[in-house]
Amino acid sequence: KAGVTQTPRYLIKTRGQQVTLSCSPISGHRSVSWYQQTPGQGLQFLFEYFSETQRNKGNFPGRFSGRQFSNSRSEMNVSTLELGDSALYLCASSLTVTTYGYTFGSGTRLTVV
Amino acid sequence: QKEVEQNSGPLSVPEGAIASLNCTYSDRGSQSFFWYRQYSGKSPELIMSIYSNGDKEDGRFTAQLNKASQYVSLLIRDSQPSDSATYLCAVEGSGAGSYQLTFGKGTKLSVIP
Numbered sequence: 001k002a003g004v005t006q007t008p009r010y011l012i013k014t015r016g017q018q019v020t021l022s023c024s025p026i027s028g029h030r031s032v033s034w035y036q037q038t039p040g041q042g043l044q045f046l047f048e049y050f051s052e053t054q055r056n057k058g059n060f061p062g063r064f065s066g067r068q069f070s071n072s073r074s075e076m077n078v079s080t081l082e083l084g085d086s087a088l089y090l091c092a093s094s095l096t097v098t099t100y101g102y103t104f105g106s107g108t109r110l111t112v113v
Numbered sequence: 114q115k116e117v118e119q120n121s122g123p124l125s126v127p128e129g130a131i132a133s134l135n136c137t138y139s140d141r142g143s144q145s146f147f148w149y150r151q152y153s154g155k156s157p158e159l160i161m162s163i164y165s166n167g168d169k170e171d172g173r174f175t176a177q178l179n180k181a182s183q184y185v186s187l188l189i190r191d192s193q194p195s196d197s198a199t200y201l202c203a204v205e206g207s208g209a210g211s212y213q214l215t216f217g218k219g220t221k222l223s224v225i226p
Contacts, residue, residue: 031212033212033214042201042216042217042219043216048213050212056212101147101162101203101214102159104156104158
């Protein structure tokens with residue numbers, strides 16, 4: 001059974017650019033969540049999608065957005081990149097909401113220069 | 114803002130000893146609690162979930178939950194060097210915090226051979 005797949009694994013972008021990250025959940029999982037992980041702040045919740053609907057959003061600026069497609073694949077977008085956006089972005093999928101816990105993907109390491 | 118607090122460590126234990134990891138949370142409505150293990154450079158991996166007060170055992174791992182005290186713990190018996198990792202406590206939110214897990218910043222465990 002394939003796990004959660006995130007692409008790309010690594011990205012280097014310059015300030016002001018935008019970036020799109022992709023996540024394919026485990027087959028049958030309809031809930032996809034995104035987290036930002038930094039050494040100082042740990043794992044911080046970005047947003048959660050279920051059946052193409054965003055059900056919750058964390059305390060991040062509007063530059064961070066996401067969407068989910070009918071096949072449950074999800075993308076997140078960060079516009080007007082800032083140096084502070086450098087982080088590991090993790091996607092997680094679950095069978096039903098959070099009751100059974102997440103399975104995380106390997107993450108996308110974003111570096112903004 | 115819902116919070117999950119963990120001692121950052123590092124926690125050092127000799128091989129074969131019991132490692133005890135603790136976590137407190139602020140959301141009284143939370144019903145689902147998880148422990149994740151994260152090796153350096155890897156994504157978090159779910160190792161335990163607990164939903165009811167008391168103990169839950171799985172192999173060398175025991176999770177303990179006390180909702181009245183808003184306290185979750187993880188015991189690792191017969192600790193092995195391969196258990197050296199950062200352990201993250203995660204709590205499912207309630208109300209406005211639903212559909213997300215809030216993570217503590219993690220406790221770094223080092224098992225000394």
